[in-house]
Amino acid sequence: MSALVTQNLVKRFGGVTATDNVTLSVEPGELHAIIGPNGAGKSTLIGQLAGEIAPDSGSVALFGETVTALQVHQRAKRGLARTYQITQLAKDFTALDNVLLAVNARATHNFRFWRNAHDDSIAVDRALAALNTVGLSAQKNTPVATLAHGEQRQLEIAMALATEPKLLLLDEPLAGMSQGEATAMIALLKSLKGRYPMLLVEHDMDAVFSLADRVSVLVYGRIIATDLPANIRSNPEVRAAYLGDEVAA
Amino acid sequence: MKLFPAAIDWRAPRTLVAVFVLITLLLLPLLMTGDSGSFYVKFITRVMIYALAAIGLNFILGFGGMVSLGHAMYVMLGAYAVAIPAQHGIVSGWAHLGIALVATAVLAAVIGAVALRTTGIAFIMITLAFAQMLFFGAVSLKDYGGDDGLTLAARSDFALFDLSSNGSLYYVTLFCVVLALYLSWRAVLSPFGLVLRGSKSNTRRAAALGHPVFRYQLVAYVASALACAVAGVLLANLTQFASPAYGAWTLSGELIVIVILGGLGTVFGPLIGAILLLSLEEILPMLVELTLPDYKSNWMLLLGAFIFIIALVLKRGVFGSLSASSATHRKGDKQ
Numbered sequence: 001m002s003a004l005v006t007q008n009l010v011k012r013f014g015g016v017t018a019t020d021n022v023t024l025s026v027e028p029g030e031l032h033a034i035i036g037p038n039g040a041g042k043s044t045l046i047g048q049l050a051g052e053i054a055p056d057s058g059s060v061a062l063f064g065e066t067v068t069a070l071q072v073h074q075r076a077k078r079g080l081a082r083t084y085q086i087t088q089l090a091k092d093f094t095a096l097d098n099v100l101l102a103v104n105a106r107a108t109h110n111f112r113f114w115r116n117a118h119d120d121s122i123a124v125d126r127a128l129a130a131l132n133t134v135g136l137s138a139q140k141n142t143p144v145a146t147l148a149h150g151e152q153r154q155l156e157i158a159m160a161l162a163t164e165p166k167l168l169l170l171d172e173p174l175a176g177m178s179q180g181e182a183t184a185m186i187a188l189l190k191s192l193k194g195r196y197p198m199l200l201v202e203h204d205m206d207a208v209f210s211l212a213d214r215v216s217v218l219v220y221g222r223i224i225a226t227d228l229p230a231n232i233r234s235n236p237e238v239r240a241a242y243l244g245d246e247v248a249a
Numbered sequence: 250m251k252l253f254p255a256a257i258d259w260r261a262p263r264t265l266v267a268v269f270v271l272i273t274l275l276l277l278p279l280l281m282t283g284d285s286g287s288f289y290v291k292f293i294t295r296v297m298i299y300a301l302a303a304i305g306l307n308f309i310l311g312f313g314g315m316v317s318l319g320h321a322m323y324v325m326l327g328a329y330a331v332a333i334p335a336q337h338g339i340v341s342g343w344a345h346l347g348i349a350l351v352a353t354a355v356l357a358a359v360i361g362a363v364a365l366r367t368t369g370i371a372f373i374m375i376t377l378a379f380a381q382m383l384f385f386g387a388v389s390l391k392d393y394g395g396d397d398g399l400t401l402a403a404r405s406d407f408a409l410f411d412l413s414s415n416g417s418l419y420y421v422t423l424f425c426v427v428l429a430l431y432l433s434w435r436a437v438l439s440p441f442g443l444v445l446r447g448s449k450s451n452t453r454r455a456a457a458l459g460h461p462v463f464r465y466q467l468v469a470y471v472a473s474a475l476a477c478a479v480a481g482v483l484l485a486n487l488t489q490f491a492s493p494a495y496g497a498w499t500l501s502g503e504l505i506v507i508v509i510l511g512g513l514g515t516v517f518g519p520l521i522g523a524i525l526l527l528s529l530e531e532i533l534p535m536l537v538e539l540t541l542p543d544y545k546s547n548w549m550l551l552l553g554a555f556i557f558i559i560a561l562v563l564k565r566g567v568f569g570s571l572s573a574s575s576a577t578h579r580k581g582d583k584q
Contacts (some may be wrong), residue, residue, distance in 0.1 A: 050457060078457030088457070090450035101447040105459035110440040111468065113432075116254045116444040163458055 001064045002027055003167045003197035004049065004080075009148035011044055011060035018044040018184045020221035021117065026167065026197045031189075033200045033208045034231075036218035037241075042201045043085060045218070046171050049199070050082050051075045060066060062167065076105065079166030083156040085175050085201075095155055096140040099127040099198075102162035129156075130162035157188065168198040174207055178224070186211065217241070256440045260575035263568065267517045269525070276418050283487055290415045291487060296527045297422045297481045303507040304429045304521035305476025310505065311514035312437050313469050314449030316364075316502050323353050323474040325387060325496030327481020332399040332491035338447045342405030342482075347358065349478045357474035361467045368452075380498055387493035398492025405486055412486055422424030422483050426520065429476050434516045436472075445469050510559060512569025521568040529555060 007050050011019035018091050018194060019043040026032045037041055047053035049060055051072040059068045062078050070078075072239065080118040100117060103126045118124060120222065131137050134154040153173060160168055174182045175244060186207050192198070193211065202208050209229045215224040219241045226234060232238055257266055274293070281289045302324050309315040339345075339565035353442045364375045388396050404412040436442050448455040448462040456462050485491045494500075503526070511522025529552055537548040563570040 038552050047268055052453070052457075072456040073459050073461045076457055088451055088454040090447045090454065092450050093447065097443065097447075101443055101455065101460075104440050104443060107440070110444045110460070110465070112440045113436045113438060113442075114254075116435075116436075116438045117440045118255075120440070159454075159458065168372075 003062045006061045010056045012056055017221050022223055024216055026047050026199050028197055029194050031102040031193050031198045031211055032210035033215045034218055035208055040218040041221040042218055046169055081160035081163045081165030082169035083160050083171055083173055086157055087152045094141050094143055095136055096127055099130050099158050099162045102146045102159040105163050127162060130158040134158040145165045150177050168196045170200045172201055174204045228235055254435045258575050261573055262571040263573045281418050287415055294419045294422050294487050296523050297426045298480045300520040300523035301429055302477045302480035303504050303523055304433055305473040306504045307508045307519045308433050308473040309469050313466055315496050316373050317376040319376035320477050320504055321500035322380040322383040322496045323477035324481040326353050327478035328491035328495045331405055331482050331485035332401055333393055333399050338504035340406045340408035341545050345405045349482045350475055352479035353474050354471055357471045365463055374526035377498055378485030378570055380501055384493050384496045392583050398490055401472050401489040425479055511564055513527050517571045518566055518568040
C-alpha cells in the first residue's frame, strides 16, 4: 500500500492555479523528490498534504485512508510528520523541550497536570535519542533562539523523527544552509532513507539526484514528469522548463 | 512523591523574593491590630483576591498566549453566585462555591469554544464582547439590585470555619492564593503545560506534531476562569457586596496590567503585580494629597508614569526580571 497518494489535487488562489491536477504517490521506503522553479507551488502542495491548506478538489490518502477532510493534528496522529521551509520551532524552549513536545505528541493525550514533563524518563530518553540522531546532543539545553541556523534546521528534523512518523514530508531541509551544513544534512537524510517513506521538496539539484528514488517536476502547479532521476535529467521537456543550463553546463 | 514539581534553587533571587512575600503575608495579620490594622487586613485580602484572579488569567495569558480582556466577568459571576443565593436564604458557603464553579465552568466552556476559534486581536475583542454582554446582563437584573448591586447581610457560612472575622477571611484567601500558585506551578511544568506553552510559542508547529491545540487551550481557559470565580466568591465575602462593577472591562484590563507588571509567564509574578498595583493605587493618592492637595484627583498620572517606566525598563515585569538561578549568568523562566 502506498504511504501517500494524491488524486487530482487542485488549489486556486484567485486566478492563479497553484496546484493543477496533481496526482502523485510515495511508496513504502521510497524517497520521492519534488523539484520545480520558485513559485511552482511546492509549498502549497506540501500545505495541502499536511492539512494546513484545504484543496479546492481532489483527495489525499495516507496508507490507504482518505484524509482530505482531516485537520493537521489528525493527519499527524496518523503518522505524517513534516518539516518547514522556514523554521517553525518553539522559540522560547530549549532544544530538548522542542523535541520533548514532539515526543509527547505520540501519547494518546497529555491531560496530565501533576508530574513534571521532565520526570517522564521514557519520553526524555526518546527526545535525547532524536537529538542524538541529528547530532544535537551537546545543544540539548540551549534555547532555540540562540541555536545557529543549521542547528535549527537539524532540530526541525529531530522533531519530525521524535513523533515516530510513518511518512516524512521535508520542505526544503537544505534551505539557507552553508556548504558544510548541507553536506551533513544530506548525510543525515541518506541515513534515514529506507527507514521512512519520504517526500522531499528541494532546490539543491545535487542533493535531489543523489538522494531520490523518483523525481517529480512541478511547473506552474502541474507535474510535467515523474521518473527515475537519470531519466529526469535527460527528459527534454524538463530541461526546457527547468533544468536548462544547470544540467547542460 | 515529591512536594515540588521541580528542584528549587533556594538562593535564586526569585525564590528569595517569593519566600519572603509568602512569609510576610503569613505573619502580617498578627502584626496588625486595632482599627487601622483591620483596614490593612481587609486591604491585603483584596490584594490577594486580585492576585488570585490574576494567577488564573496568567495561566492562559502568560503560558498560553491567550489575551483575554474579559476575565472580570468570571469574578463578577463568582460574586453573584454568593449574593443571589444569599438573597434567597441560601447562606452555605459550599453551595456558593459550588454554584460559582459549575456556572463558571459551563459559561467558560461555551465562551472559550467560540472565542478560541479566533486568535490575536479578534480573541481580545470577542472576550471583551462576552464580558460586556454579561455586564449589561447583570445591570438588567432588577430583582437583584440592577446597577446598584446587591448587599450581603452576612458572609458565606462554611460551617467548618467562620469567615465573619476579617482574619479568617484573610487566611482563607491566602490559602486559595497559595493553592492556586502551587497548582499552576505544577500544571505549567506538566505534560499539559508543555503542550500549552508549546502552542503559545508556535501554534502551527504544535498542531503539525499532532497536538489538538484547541482542546488544550479550552481546558486552560476554563481552569483560568475557575480561579477568577473563586476570587469573585471571596471578593463578595470581603465587601459583602456584589455588583456589575465587578465585571467591568476596566477590571479585566487591570488584571492584564497586574500580570504584565508582575512578569508575564512567571508563576509567582501575578502576586507581585497585584501587591504593586493595588499598593500604588492606595499610596499615590495619599502622597499627592500630602504634597499637592490641589491635584489630588490627578494621581493616576503618576500611576501611568510608573507602569510606563516598568514596561520600558523591566520588559519581563518586576518578578520576571529577577534571576531564576543563583548562578548569575543564566536566566530561566520557571518558579
